[in-house]
Amino acid sequence: MEAYRYHIYVCNQSQPEGIPCCSDRGSPKVIDALRREIAAKGLANEVQITTCGSLGLCERGPNMVVYPQGIWYSGLTIDDIPEIVREHLKLGRPVERLVNHDESALRTEIELNRNKMLSMVKARDKAGVLPEDFLRKIRGFQQSRVLLTAVELDVFTSVGDGAPAYKVAQKLGTDPRATEMLLNELVALEMLQKENGIFHCAPMANRFLREGGPDDSRLSLMHSVHLWPRWSTLTECVRKGTSVTSEETKDRSEHWTKAFIAAMHRNAMLRADQVMAAVGTEGIRRMLDVGGGSGAYSIAFAHADTNLKAEILDLDTVVPLARQYVSEAGLENRIRIRAGDMRKDDFGTGYDLVFVSAICHMNSPEQNIELFKKSFMALEPRGRIIIQDFILDPAKTSPRTAALFALNMLVATRSGSSYSENEYTDWLEKVGFKEICRIMLPGPTSLMVGRRF
Numbered sequence: 001m002e003a004y005r006y007h008i009y010v011c012n013q014s015q016p017e018g019i020p021c022c023s024d025r026g027s028p029k030v031i032d033a034l035r036r037e038i039a040a041k042g043l044a045n046e047v048q049i050t051t052c053g054s055l056g057l058c059e060r061g062p063n064m065v066v067y068p069q070g071i072w073y074s075g076l077t078i079d080d081i082p083e084i085v086r087e088h089l090k091l092g093r094p095v096e097r098l099v100n101h102d103e104s105a106l107r108t109e110i111e112l113n114r115n116k117m118l119s120m121v122k123a124r125d126k127a128g129v130l131p132e133d134f135l136r137k138i139r140g141f142q143q144s145r146v147l148l149t150a151v152e153l154d155v156f157t158s159v160g161d162g163a164p165a166y167k168v169a170q171k172l173g174t175d176p177r178a179t180e181m182l183l184n185e186l187v188a189l190e191m192l193q194k195e196n197g198i199f200h201c202a203p204m205a206n207r208f209l210r211e212g213g214p215d216d217s218r219l220s221l222m223h224s225v226h227l228w229p230r231w232s233t234l235t236e237c238v239r240k241g242t243s244v245t246s247e248e249t250k251d252r253s254e255h256w257t258k259a260f261i262a263a264m265h266r267n268a269m270l271r272a273d274q275v276m277a278a279v280g281t282e283g284i285r286r287m288l289d290v291g292g293g294s295g296a297y298s299i300a301f302a303h304a305d306t307n308l309k310a311e312i313l314d315l316d317t318v319v320p321l322a323r324q325y326v327s328e329a330g331l332e333n334r335i336r337i338r339a340g341d342m343r344k345d346d347f348g349t350g351y352d353l354v355f356v357s358a359i360c361h362m363n364s365p366e367q368n369i370e371l372f373k374k375s376f377m378a379l380e381p382r383g384r385i386i387i388q389d390f391i392l393d394p395a396k397t398s399p400r401t402a403a404l405f406a407l408n409m410l411v412a413t414r415s416g417s418s419y420s421e422n423e424y425t426d427w428l429e430k431v432g433f434k435e436i437c438r439i440m441l442p443g444p445t446s447l448m449v450g451r452r453f
Helices: 027-040 078-090 103-127 132-138 140-153 155-159 165-172 176-188 203-208 218-231 234-240 254-279 296-304 319-328 365-378 400-412 421-431
Strands: 006-011 047-052 064-067 071-073 192-195 198-201 286-290 309-314 335-339 351-357 379-389 434-440 446-451
Touching: 006 027, 027 047, 027 078, 071 078, 132 140, 140 155, 140 176, 140 218, 155 165, 155 176, 155 198, 155 203, 165 176, 176 192, 176 198, 198 203, 218 254, 218 400, 234 400, 254 296, 254 319, 254 379, 254 446, 286 296, 286 365, 296 309, 296 319, 296 335, 296 351, 309 319, 319 335, 351 365, 365 379, 365 421, 421 434, 421 446
Parallel strands: 006 047, 286 309, 286 351, 309 335, 351 379
Antiparallel strands: 006 064, 064 071, 192 198, 379 446, 434 446
16 A cells, blocks of 8 residues: 555664764755655655665665655755655656666665674674663763853854854853864754854754844753753762752742743743643633743633633742733733742632643642642632643653653752652542543643542
8 A cells, every 4th residue: 555656765874973874974954855845846745754774875875765666866965855856756757867776786785784784783792882872872961061051151142143263252251272162063063064164053053042043042941051050969869869959949040030931931832732722711711820930821721712811820030020921922911920839828719720830740749739739729619620740650660751850850859750640640539639630742741630529
């Protein structure tokens, strides 16, 4: 069965440095160009693209096979893509100059490369050398630190439309030699481009990492910069059983709070539509957004139903930021913002929905039970609590992001963690909620829902 007129396999294999592979020869850019050109020519419903591991012609990549004919292309560049799409995929005429015609030679080359690979694997295994993918995980912090330093220094804004290393160093107030080393590695990471000693922002940096870019994300990424010192204490936290550097959110600096709320707002804006699709607004006239931060979810609920009114409860250090986001959404008349401490202050009454997003992981089990008690008392009969968070499966080893986030809470809080569906169910039942269920969402978080009767 052929579900599409053409099915294309493109190698995107990565290998250790010094070993030929399609990825190092430009396959990511070829794949991106192929997808864009197919979409531009209106062929998205006729052509399926699948990235794959090695096709065996490693020295001649990037490599691509087009089925059902089984046409093998090698040595592709982004400049070849418009011709392949126009001639082969649209008109049915393979681009002969790029086709591997000698089937026997093709098989011989593939088998030779396969045997080389197997010999290398056996040699590494015999020598007891650590697997390369494991080493990449071990050393992953190095590239992360390069990017975080670039964000922290605001390198990409200083590079601007192009500058030599010494000019960037002058703008940043940094050492010229060290700055050039950093910029060179950012070129290797494809965040910068370099030509004749002049550095330029690559498309990714221009879009996300440069001040004034279309999707400038530097402020929200500063939250990750702030996480770095805490994660460096993980060993000591495991020994002690708690964070050794924790501060209450209300005691953190204004700069930290702005970065944290910006990061949470970006995450929430991505997921708000998914949450709305899962729970809807039926029966909701008043909602309480506990620890609502920027108000992204309150904004989404208010946009979805013009009769709905929301109230955000958060710390007084967050309130001015929430007001700014709500004002930008034009919803000051339907979203009220109240300063308060969810652990100390009363929630009030008369709500049809209590929404608790990205809060429970900061709490101990006892604090979550108390939070749910307050939520229960705040709800009208048949009102719902909706919890969005990283929710673990019973063994607490998956989803992987949720398991990792538990350690993030270990280094950052006194008693927070990721919790399992069973734990949430037990806590909600204990305070009186019924019809408790988990709603799966795409991505790393999901919902727990309970109703008051």
